[in-house]
Amino acid sequence: MSTSAAEFGRREHYLNADWGVKSWLLTRDHKRIAILYLISITAFFFIGGLMAVLIRLELATPAGDLVQPDTYNRLFTMHGIVMIFFFLIPSIPAVLGNFLIPIMIGAKDLAFPRINLASWYIYSIGGLLAMWSILAGGVDTGWTFYTPFSTTYSNSYVISTALGIFVTGFSSILTGLNFIVTIHRMRAPGLTWFRLPLFVWAHYATSLVMVLGTPVLAITILLVAAERLFHIGIFDPALGGDPVLFQHLFWFYSHPAVYIMILPSMGVISELITAFARKRIFGYNFIAFASVAIAILGFLVWGHHMFLSSQSVYAGTVFSILSMLVAVPSAVKVFNWTATLYEGSVSWETPMLYALGFIGLFTIGGLTGVMLATLGIDIHVHDTYFVVAHFHYIMVGGAIMGYLGGLHFWWPKITGRLYPRFWSMISAIVIFVGFNLTFFPQFLLGYLGMPRRYHAYPEDFQVLNVMSSAGATILGVGYLIPMIYLIWSMRYGKRASANPWGAVGLEWQVPSPPPTHNFEETPTVEDEAYDYTAAKEKKVA
């Protein structure tokens, strides 16, 4: 604290309260830990994105002529692993959730600041293990690690990659635990459960999934390692095991993991819609309960990945109808967001563009998900590009649009700076257009019959593949633009006021960037969430 900002007569906040590498690497401030995560996941996003670029380049021509088949298999495997475990799962919770949950509930930090820092270290160790595996030669099993391919037949770095995922899983569990305890125990006076911002509700539901689901993944990874290293027959029939057992265990975590990725994004969208419509969100309770319903139902649908795996037809039937039930709370959210615009005061700022884009892309992703849950249709489109398109609509069109929308919404709060409005709107539009051009043709490819994970493909699939690759180029440019202007804004951007959007919520009542301990005095909450009418009356009075 030798040269703190206060000595120069400037306002002290969490960014300038202390300097030096040590003050960052040993910080217990949830806001600084959020920044550490932001830097790490951005690095992984660009590594995973680079692999996507190579995949789309290879698929621009039908022949497998750019890379070797073995290299291609490693590329799509590592793309999936990096994007899912090291980018999407931590993205919104570990960055925006970490930064905002304590401030949104009027607390000075999370319940366990040291565990929060430990989470980031554990995540980093797992990430480094995975990076080491990539540099050593990579892994070729697909991110799904299906047995007995992964346990007996693959000649790649299965164990070290899986260990990286295993380790990172603990960071996820600890973050979830931290959020649950914080939301239960540290809410400001007057902040009842039904006054919580929906972002907090969404993270509460997400945390439950993290804490309950991730241990199953950890166990599954250990079983894979036991079979691969010690030839204990668990999954390989040649050793007396059952390969379908692996699929049950894997999807018991990995389907709920989809909700770990999309629920926080839905929480962001709820905040954005209400802030840019300046109106209390339509159907607050329904959206809150929909988050919890999705988290619970999400645990009961794993078998829809296995309709054609030799699972019994009756199990398939039950998983089909349960999967369709998940669509109901999801639809409820979409309808409520739309209804919130009615008689609102809507401004078309950049975060709102992302939010409106999310609604459209998530709707398409959700509806095609229900098509996949329909047994008759799934027979044909299972494991084709139709599935690839569907989950990218959810994870890129949904989760990443939500993440970028949230990042643009809270950027002034996080950095104290504004970014250029023009460029940010351009990039939101470029991303939306590029995304659709990349992934919409893949629905058509899938119904035509192109299987996923194909290094080479028949010639008549080429036109649609070229469209997809062209779209990916636009999408890539769309992601680079914010990278440039956000970094630029940290030094040259205009200074942000405490509340640049005129939004309600405790995070907009503290200065930008917030002081180290967030609040001088613990605030008392008197209003319902998103009560713009009360806020305006107070302002006038």
Added chain:
Amino acid sequence: MNLWPQKFPLFPETATEMAAEIDRIYFAFLGISAFFSLLIAGLVFYLAIRYRRRSPDDVGKPEQAATWLEVAWSVIPLAILVAMFFWGTKVYFEARRPPSDALEYYVTGKQWMWKFQHPEGNREINHLHVPAGQAIKLIMTSEDVIHSVFVPAFRVKMDVLPGRYTTLWFKAEKAGTFRLFCNEYCGVEHSKMIGSVTVLEPADYEEWLAGAGVAGPAAAATGEELFSQKICDTCHKPDSATLAPLLAGIFGKEVELADGTVAVADENYFRESILNPGAKIVKGYQNLMPTYQGQLTEDELVQLILYVKSLSPAPTEGPSP
């Protein structure tokens, strides 16, 4: 007349009645999806423009709530989904349950090729020939990792697993050659594990069978030879059931087991009983048989099963499995 360029198809060929039915569900769902997507996109644009902010300090109208609306937009999608669920499930049950009069072909997948065994004894690699207008049942297994048979023109697909048999069936209406993909990622040359199904008119199929020149002895006959080679006949005698259960006449029937449960004597049952004889003991017998794990190839297993099957006369009319 097809004006759409052949090089740039947007929709797969349709060669079976089931493919047409799956397309109908798909189009119905596509219609529903288009309706809801356009409805939401239209509402979002309309509302966001109609209620755009007029002055910087504007706020929206105070809270509105409408429980009837929440109920409506929960119940209406739910009702549509339940209807689609029943339609989709009906087709799934049909697809997963082969008719009892289907011709049976055995399929073995291995990294990275397909082997087909005709009931008549012909064997093919990657390219299967079948007659048109006849239900065809594939009984499939893998020698290594999980594969999957996918014929887009028939809209059929099923995983092919090591250590068990799975089945798939189709009834092609028209002659032609259709692509067969491996649809489950299986390693380096996954995207080269491509074959075809050639559907021939019944007369052409007979001609093909005769002229193919690869016809060996019928698989069941090879199985019979194996049966004595592997000294199965020491205990499983055709006329005595003292040491081991009789094999004649039991294929597809229910077998009472020592633990009081009942098993159906199908392909998977015989496979397990050969490789892991102790798993299911027939009532009244002891666990005497040695395991054949590692001593038989997948092809030999199929031949043995076909031999045992040949000891049971084909049912003229029976329940579908």
